[in-house]
Amino acid sequence: MKYVIVLGDGMADEPIESLGNKTPLDYAKTPVMDELAKKSEIGLVHTIPEGMKPGSDTANLSVLGYDPRKYYSGRSPLEALSIGVDMKATDISLRCNIVTITDDEKPYEEKRIIDHSAGEISSEEATILIEAVRKELETETYKFYVGTSYRHLIIWDHGETIDLVQPHDVLDQTIGQHLPGDTVLREMMKKSHEILNNHPINVSRREKGLRPGNSLWFWGAGTKPTLSSFEEKTHKKGAMISAVDLLKGIAVGADMFNIEVEGANGGLHTNYEGKAEAAVGALLNQGFDFVYVHVEAPDEMGHQGLIDKKIQAIENLDQRVIKIIKEALDESKEDYRMLVMPDHPTPIRIRTHTSDPVPYMLYDSTKCIDNQLKYNEKDAKASGKFIGKGHEMIDYLFQ
Template identity: 75%
Template structure:
């Protein structure tokens, strides 16, 4: 038996009036999921433990079978693992986004955060901007490391796990009350705007109609993680396929194989087929038991508040990932179980994560159901099937 998880990050949502009071998942043209849902188990699962913030970090730890209450030490340390930063036990890692704040003449504290991803800036451009910041702000205490796209890392020697607000929670708002309370972090954010606002890359971006990547934003502080090996825990060899450093970091910590796919960006125009093919290859040709295919696009489109683009991301997931994987697995004759689900909702109406339960679909090629339901939030609720602890889902998937 082979096992596949297709994780549509932030895919779940609330009914939207312009979609006829359907969610993007209900509204999207998803022939593969529609077909599979009729022979699958569909239900709801709660991935965010009570009292914890609804992040992709805690949620994906849950889906991978790790209780966040036990294993979570912060988001940034997981990303540090991904990019090869060997943290000391006294280090604190910080997520260091390059974001867009308003370009008006107001003081920094009165500016508004426009875009948490700076128009999904390329890693190449972001690296040049981060180098400009490094020359001015890096010290023996604060070190900067390049990640992917707008997502980067700061290591704070002998640091403190301070409370920081994610930038996607501040979209469209004045930033003053959300700036770090720590004086050094706050001043570095302010100085980063002075360094980046008129950088040649940003001048060029604005000429092209793109948002300038004109400020750092610190969040997600945490200490060095300690995650049990996935193989030791489950007696299964697992592989991670994602463009996002967070997911790669979780995989590194869990001793899973991390597969890099050319053209995988974490955005809407990612290499969907490449991810699907990598999953099939690692299962059928490399002897791995489980492939975890993470697609960031629905979450990014939710943060952008774009109904049309979120629907498109879900349709891409259906036709360019799930269809490719299932056709190849069916052709191979290998028995397999496929779990399709989001990690958390990212509703268009709030443009950030929520803690609501998410719908799951579990397909088993050896146990075809006879159902009438589709796969979406409404049908998941109507099924009456509910898993209260998301970290139990992996055991459930692997139970056969």
């Protein structure tokens, strides 16, 4: 038996009036998921433990079988594992977004944050901007590390796990009240704007009609993580396919294998087919029992409040990922179980995450199920099936 999770990050949502009170998942044209739903178990799973912040970090840990209450030590330390930073016990890791703030004459504190991703800035451009900041701001206490696209990292030697605000939680808000209480971090963010606002990369981006990456934003502080081995825990040899450092870092911490896919960038125009083909190869040719295929695009479109593009991301997931994996596994005659789900909702209405339960669809090629439900939030709730602890989902998949 082979096992695969296809995870559409932030895919769940709320009914939207302009879509006839359907969610993007329900509205999207998803013929493959529709066909699978007829033969699958549909239900809800709660991936965010009560009282914890709804993030891709806690949610994906849950889906992979790691109880966040036990294993979560902060978001950016997981990304540090992916980047290859060897954290000391006394280090604090901080997520360092390149963001877009308003381009006006107001003081820094009175500006508003427009885009948490600087228009999904490319890794190539972002690397140049981080190097410009590093040249001016890096010290023995604060070290900068380059990640992917807008997602980067600072290691704070002998730092503190202070509470910092996620940029996607304060979109279109004046930033002053959300800046770090720590004086040094706050001043570094202000100086980053001075360094980046008129940098040639951003001058060029404005000329092309793109959003500039004109400030850094620090968040997600945490300490060095310790995850148990996925294979020892589940007795399954697992691989991760993702474009984002968070998921790659979880895989590193869990001793899973990271499969790199050329052109996978965490955006709407990622290499969907490459991810699907890599998953098929891992399961059928490389001896892996389990593959986790993570697609970031629905979440990014939710944060940007783009209904049509979130629908497009879901349709891409259906036609360019799930279809390829399903057809290849069917043709191979290999028995398999496929779990399709989001990690958390990212509703268009609020452009950030919520802790609501998410719909799952579990297909088993060896079972004959006659199901009248569709795969969406409404039908998942109507099914009456509910898994209250997200970290138990992986055992449910493998049982």
